[in-house]
Amino acid sequence: MYDYIIIGSGIVGTNIARELSKYKAKILVLEKENDVANHQTVANSAIIHSGHDPKENTLKAKLCVEGNRLYETMEKELHIPLLKTGAFVIAHDESEEKVLDELYERALINGVTQIGFYSRDEALKLEPNLNDTITKVLSLPSTKVTYPWEVAFACLENAIINGATFQKNSEVTRITKTGDHFEVEVNHQDIIGTKSVISASGIFSDQIAAMVEKDVAYRIKPRKGEYFVLDRKIKGFVDHVLYPLPTAKGKGVLIIPQVHGNILLGPTSTFQEEKELLSNTRDGMQQIRDDVSHLAKNVPFNMVIRNFAGLRASSTYDDFFIQESKEIKNFFHVAGIDSPGLTAAPAIARYLVEEVLKDHHLEKKPDFNPIREKRDAFYHLDETTQQALIKENPYFGNLICKCEKITEAEIMEAIHGPLGNDTIKGIKKRARAGSGLCQGGYCEGLILRIIARETNQPVNKINYYALDTPILGPETKVKK
Ligand SMILES: Cc1cc2nc3c(=O)[nH]c(=O)nc-3n(C[C@H](O)[C@H](O)[C@H](O)COP(=O)(O)OP(=O)(O)OC[C@H]3O[C@@H](n4cnc5c(N)ncnc54)[C@H](O)[C@@H]3O)c2cc1C
Structure with missing residues (x-):
């Protein structure tokens, strides 16, 4: 039995997972897609807004200003990219x-x-x-820009090393309250028990809420x-x-x-x-x-x-909707998180855990580790370090994405690393291969073969992005 199931691994769900992992609690993050951050969190302006624009005295205003400050802490602890543009x-x-x-x-x-x-x-x-x-x-x-999905990866990786569990390809299809706990149905088959549910499901949050409530207070x-x-x-x-x-x-x-x-x-x-x-x-x-x-x-x-x-999860409620359900105890809405949700995400997580979940009297873990190790792209390293790496692992010597200068070793790391992935877009999100001028025109075929080799799958099973998006069709000619 979990203490918390978080639905959604966008920037909000992953920040909540990290914040909750500071406490003694059993946490599961469920994501319907085959990767972290495939919705709003992958298609936005990447701005960490100052907080000049939201209406006064709203959660959007308060959490945007606080979130902007918290990104500076996340930069130190999680080594996320942050460009201080103003x-x-x-x-x-x-x-x-x-x-x-x-x-x-x-x-x-x-x-x-x-x-x-x-x-x-x-x-x-x-x-x-x-x-x-x-x-x-x-x-x-104080305005800055970041690389939003990298922040989501960093938060989730950090939550996982602090005890949280992540399950992708896991769509929540039904939620039933039985006595004092919930039964969460995944992919119309498995049932997972939890004491509380936190919905951070972005554009789908009104549908998730309708699984437990008769009168959902907002519509996306x-x-x-x-x-x-x-x-x-x-x-x-x-x-x-x-x-x-x-x-x-x-x-x-x-x-x-x-x-x-x-x-x-x-x-x-x-x-x-x-x-x-x-x-x-x-x-x-x-x-x-x-x-x-x-x-x-x-x-x-x-x-x-x-x-x-990208599609913003704007709602009929005129602010972020972060509260416990009025109908069902221990079901928590984190909904209507459109802009500035990327900025506010770490503050949303803190507000949820410290204010909305106050009655849960969560106990801090003494051994919480806030650090995620720094990882530099190969082409940012000095030549001596690059040569040493190539000697140790010759795959660093094979440039796959010529526009962004990404090596085969980095693509293999994106496939097998923490929160590894086996789709073309998943590799692009992690290693930036295919993000340059040719937009993968040169390297996508190579990456496809590397994924197939590394994951022992036939090339025509490799997806471009979401489930069932293979690039190649079935073979039309069979070698004799
Ligand atoms: C065009 C655009 C520009 C923006 N620009 C900025 C900006 O510059 N600065 C800023 O601060 N904010 C910006 N935002 C807002 C920001 O991107 C969002 O507020 C933020 O990404 C919301 O994150 P989220 O985790 O709530 O949602 P999402 O990233 O959408 O994540 C929700 C997750 O829930 C999962 N999910 C849904 N239903 C289920 C289910 N049944 N079972 C399991 N999983 C499920 C989805 O697959 C998804 O991964 C912008 C948004 C857009 C669209």
């Missing part, structure tokens, strides 16, 4: 400058301490590619955000995250430097009914082009290497 919110005339003043006041109420203004000339000195039409900017130095309204990705050769085009003024639809379309040197342009904001539809649209792509051109001049659209879209 951010500018941009005004173009006097009426927009008034909105900057309002944002400044809101940021102070929310608890943002690092904040200030730059005149047009000061801002242009710092960011020469800003549009010449700007008149003033609000500066938010998926909100799509589309993006362009620029090649990392463009690094330095802007150094700060650039925001327009926020609107009722959100923070707007931004220009966002990324930790590995790429730049993101996006996201758009469009409500839709479907929970899985992630296609890009002509309107979305056009909107990005139009909107970012107000922020910067000479935007290098010729450097686009791919586009993608």
Whole structure:
């Protein structure tokens, strides 16, 4: 019998697992996909927002500001990538400058301490590619960017070394309360017992809640955000995250430097009914082009290497919904976690455990180990270390992804390492192989064969991403 089953291994579920693993409790994380962080956590802007934008006195505001600070601690303990870019919110005339003043006041109420203004000339000195039409900017130095799924991996790995268990390919299909515990049905067959259930199931959280409650207090309204990705050769085009003024639809379309040197342009904001539809649209792509051109001049659209879209788990409740079910004791909602959920995730986990689960009187583990060892990409190492590694393991000498300079040894580590994976996208998420200019055009076939070899599977069984997404069909010619 588990003490806690956490449904979902996005940034929120994995942070909750890590936070709970500081206490004496038996924890299981269930994930329906074949990998950690396959939904919102893999398709977002990667910004650790300062907290200037959420409405005052909301959980979003409080947990965003606290989460921003906690990322600095996670950087030290888990060695997650964190690029301290700072951010500018941009005004173009006097009426927009008034909105900057309002944002400044809101940021102070929310608890943002690092904040200030730059005149047009000061801002242009710092960011020469800003549009010449700007008149003033609000500066938010505590804004940073991260590599979101790497943070989820780091939190879950750390939770596991501290005793938590992870089960992927495990879709929760029914939840029944029997006496003082729950029976959680997985994949329509296995039953797992637990004293409490924590739903961190993102866009599907209203469906999970409906498994136990008659009246679910919110409904998820998926909100799509589309993006362009620029090649990392463009690094330095802007150094700060650039925001327009926020609107009722959100923070707007931004220009966002990324930790590995790429730049993101996006996201758009469009409500839709479907929970899985992630296609890009002509309107979305056009909107990005139009909107970012107000922020910067000479935007290098010729450097686009791919586009993608993510779905925010926005809800009819006007804030994060983090509370115990009013109908079923020990069922906990962590729902409506749209932006700034990536930023807030470590603070959400702490709030849940320290405030919402207060009555559980959890006892701290004296031997909790907060550290996840540092891992450097091979190409970041100095030549002597590289040569020593190649001598020890010749697979380090075989470059597989030429754009991102990823070796065969690193791909093997991504397959067999902690939270290893056997899909093309899983390897891309872990080793960055296929993330460069050619987007896997050169290396995907090689990676496919390495996965097949290392996992003893036929090549046509290797999935691209989710379950049942093989790249190759059955053989059409049989060798005699
Ligand atoms: C376009 C876009 C841009 C964003 N930009 C930012 C940003 O820059 N900064 C920021 O702070 N936030 C941002 N966000 C918000 C942030 O990405 C999310 O708030 C955060 O990723 C939510 O994480 P999660 O773990 O709640 O959800 P998810 O990552 O969606 O994880 C939920 C998990 O639950 C699993 N699950 C669902 N149902 C079941 C089931 N029945 N059984 C088992 N598992 C199940 C899913 O498979 C999934 O893995 C953005 C979001 C989007 C979409």
